[in-house]
Amino acid sequence: MASGIDPYTTLGIAKDATQDDIKAAYRRVARRLHPDVNQNNPGAAAQFQDITAAYELLTDDDRKRNHDTQIVKRPTGENYNFTLRVTPSKRAIMPLPEPQVIYLLAEILPDPRARDQEQKRESRLNLTLVLDHSNSMNGTRLDKVKVAAHQIIDQMTGEDILSIVSFNDRAEVIIPATPVDNKHALKAKVSMMNAAGGTEIFKGLSAGFEQNRRYLGPKLVNHIVLLTDGNTFGDHESCIELARKATELGICISAMGLGQEWNDEFLDELASTTGGTSSYINSASAVIRFLNDHVRNLSNAFAERVRLSIAPDPDVKLESAFKLAPHPQPLTTNDGYLQLGSLQANRLISVLLQFQMPANMTLGFRSIARLVAAGDILANQQQQFQGLSDISLEIIEQPPAEDPPIAILDALGKLTLYRMQERAQEALASGDVREATRRLENLATRLLAIGEEDLAHQARAEARRVAHTSNLSDKGRKTLKYETRFLLLGASASSEESSP
Amino acid sequence: MMSCPYCGYKNREGVMFCEECGQGLKAEVANAVLPTRQLETASTNLAARATWGTARFGQDASIIIHIRDATDPVVLQPAKKTVMGRADATSPQKPDLDLTPYGALEKGVSRTHAAIYRSEDTLTLVDMGSANGTHLNGQRLVPDQPRILRDGDEIRLGKLVAHVYFK
Numbered sequence: 001m002a003s004g005i006d007p008y009t010t011l012g013i014a015k016d017a018t019q020d021d022i023k024a025a026y027r028r029v030a031r032r033l034h035p036d037v038n039q040n041n042p043g044a045a046a047q048f049q050d051i052t053a054a055y056e057l058l059t060d061d062d063r064k065r066n067h068d069t070q071i072v073k074r075p076t077g078e079n080y081n082f083t084l085r086v087t088p089s090k091r092a093i094m095p096l097p098e099p100q101v102i103y104l105l106a107e108i109l110p111d112p113r114a115r116d117q118e119q120k121r122e123s124r125l126n127l128t129l130v131l132d133h134s135n136s137m138n139g140t141r142l143d144k145v146k147v148a149a150h151q152i153i154d155q156m157t158g159e160d161i162l163s164i165v166s167f168n169d170r171a172e173v174i175i176p177a178t179p180v181d182n183k184h185a186l187k188a189k190v191s192m193m194n195a196a197g198g199t200e201i202f203k204g205l206s207a208g209f210e211q212n213r214r215y216l217g218p219k220l221v222n223h224i225v226l227l228t229d230g231n232t233f234g235d236h237e238s239c240i241e242l243a244r245k246a247t248e249l250g251i252c253i254s255a256m257g258l259g260q261e262w263n264d265e266f267l268d269e270l271a272s273t274t275g276g277t278s279s280y281i282n283s284a285s286a287v288i289r290f291l292n293d294h295v296r297n298l299s300n301a302f303a304e305r306v307r308l309s310i311a312p313d314p315d316v317k318l319e320s321a322f323k324l325a326p327h328p329q330p331l332t333t334n335d336g337y338l339q340l341g342s343l344q345a346n347r348l349i350s351v352l353l354q355f356q357m358p359a360n361m362t363l364g365f366r367s368i369a370r371l372v373a374a375g376d377i378l379a380n381q382q383q384q385f386q387g388l389s390d391i392s393l394e395i396i397e398q399p400p401a402e403d404p405p406i407a408i409l410d411a412l413g414k415l416t417l418y419r420m421q422e423r424a425q426e427a428l429a430s431g432d433v434r435e436a437t438r439r440l441e442n443l444a445t446r447l448l449a450i451g452e453e454d455l456a457h458q459a460r461a462e463a464r465r466v467a468h469t470s471n472l473s474d475k476g477r478k479t480l481k482y483e484t485r486f487l488l489l490g491a492s493a494s495s496e497e498s499s500p
Numbered sequence: 501m502m503s504c505p506y507c508g509y510k511n512r513e514g515v516m517f518c519e520e521c522g523q524g525l526k527a528e529v530a531n532a533v534l535p536t537r538q539l540e541t542a543s544t545n546l547a548a549r550a551t552w553g554t555a556r557f558g559q560d561a562s563i564i565i566h567i568r569d570a571t572d573p574v575v576l577q578p579a580k581k582t583v584m585g586r587a588d589a590t591s592p593q594k595p596d597l598d599l600t601p602y603g604a605l606e607k608g609v610s611r612t613h614a615a616i617y618r619s620e621d622t623l624t625l626v627d628m629g630s631a632n633g634t635h636l637n638g639q640r641l642v643p644d645q646p647r648i649l650r651d652g653d654e655i656r657l658g659k660l661v662a663h664v665y666f667k
Contacts, residue, residue, distance in 0.1 A: 365656075
């Protein structure tokens with residue numbers, strides 16, 4: 001367990017709990033999370049370590065006394081916190097002779113006090129731009145990237161650290177990590193970039209990683225932005241390996257793909273491993289807006305290195321996790337954690353989780369999963385903070401009629417569209433052209449029904465193309481993937497507005 | 501299993517949108533989501549009403565607690581602190597809201613189980629270190645950590661389920 005996290009919260013007990021209470025609480029949670037009953041459940045393994053560490057601390061008299069006195073010294077009112085709120089799609093379900101599905105909407109809300117101080121910039125950036133300057137970037141693309149980089153330099157202050165690496169088949173450090181003091185000199189260096197050569201992402205990424213590491217600090221938003229327009233060959237594995245290492249150190253990597261030729265699956269994986277975002281930029285002129293927005297959001301960070309660990313009960317299965325806000329994208333678990341990146345002071349993070357419940361459940365109340373959200377709050381002395389949520393449902397023969405929460409419903413309706421294009425691509429990958437065509441046609445129908453006419457036409461055009469050529473166009477593939485994802489932005493907004 | 505009315509694909513129970521064709525599987529689901537365009541404009545209202553009720557609790561408001569299996573709801577005007585629990589001859593403390601008549605003992609309600617605190621214009625629910633826990637909308641509360649209570653919330657003390665409404 002990380003040293004800064006409160007062991008009382010971890011075990012879910014009050015500060016004045018007796019040794020008996022501590023033992024009882026530990027036993028209750030340990031029974032659920034123990035590795036013997038939770039094989040292949042990395043979330044449970046990670047949480048088991050935490051509760052065991054908390055238990056060891058609290059049952060050791062010296063360490064407990066030490067911890068308790070430290071808490072007293074720390075005035076609680078001055079510390080910021082965040083809240084983990086979890087809403088299930090249903091609060092009571094019927095036992096069935098077959099498995100059934102349940103959804104949880106997990107929302108991490110920043111401290112409302114932090115929102116009021118929005119104008120005052122709390123977070124300092126340690127930003128690294130890793131820019132592709134291969135041959136294909138020649139012309140407008142590179143020009144726009146330069147303009148965007150100039151604007152970013154203008155946004156930053158002497159408190160922030162910037163480094164810029166450009167790469168083609170080798171990497172060149174254009175600006176070594178440095179405080180942004182002399183803006184003119186920095187901009188001049190950016191202007192001298194020229195397009196040439198091929199694309200080898202690993203070279204650029206590792207050089208960027210080295211630069212970012214120099215100023216790596218807990219008070220900073222450590223972030224690498226990778227911008228590329230091409231595919232890299234043979235170094236995917238080493239890039240992902242590097243991303244894992246970056247995550248351990250607290251560096252986040254966001255990826256932006258420009259144009260049509262880049263590998264979306266690879267960039268998605270790269271970003272979601274670290275908690276960063278991946279975006280599709282379809283035209284050169286959009287680069288400026290994308291990069292600027294991204295950096296602005298970063299400088300509004302309230303907490304960094306936010307992650308969620310999910311330990312479903314042994315008979316419950318976590319089927320999928322999808323981040324709805326602030327940036328919609330699928331999530332992958334990494335050592336039992338979903339990396340969520342940074343929490344902004346004025347926007348919540350929300351994640352939609354899909355679970356499968358077992359058949360033939362016994363009546364009564366039962367727990368389904370234990371969720372722990374952890375992160376480092378930048379403004380706090382003691383940065384590490386965690387929120388815990390233990391979700392349970394009632395299993396009842398005749399559950400009262402209840403409407404699923406609109407926020408879940410709306411998000412699911414749109415997530416289904418994203419899943420449909422995903423399944424169409426899967427069908428195509430396995431060579432089933434007819435299946436893929438049918439799925440794309442279904443998708444087009446649904447898109448039309450919700451009023452997304454342009455996207456519906458795209459889907460229909462791609463369906464026709466698949467039927468004739470057994471292939472999607474690069475552009476259509478990426479448009480469908482990223483645009484259906486973006487539909488979710490509207491969905492998550494509705495839940496945001498109803499938050500306190 | 502639920503067969504999709506549009507394409508016949510068999511979805512697992514609990515799935516809200518057909519995994520095959522994307523149609524809403526229940527009438528109310530289909531109606532709620534089909535007019536997405538309107539939903540977006542009206543979303544503030546809708547979401548506030550259907551996801552979780554208002555947290556605002558006015559000066560003269562009172563709370564109505566519907567305890568499951570009880571015939572009449574409990575109506576009370578919360579004081580600064582309202583303790584819920586179970587009166588017991590052996591315990592000197594008396595809770596403000598005694599749940600004994602609702603089968604508190606069998607349902608595992610502690611003597612001092614949880615409290616509702618009233619502040620400026622909100623109510624918060626706090627678990628007071630109860631043996632069997634307090635749940636708010638299925639989420640178990642960490643003792644001594646307040647959670648905002650909203651109109652329409654489900655609270656559970658041990659196995660005693662109640663719904664809270666504001667008036």
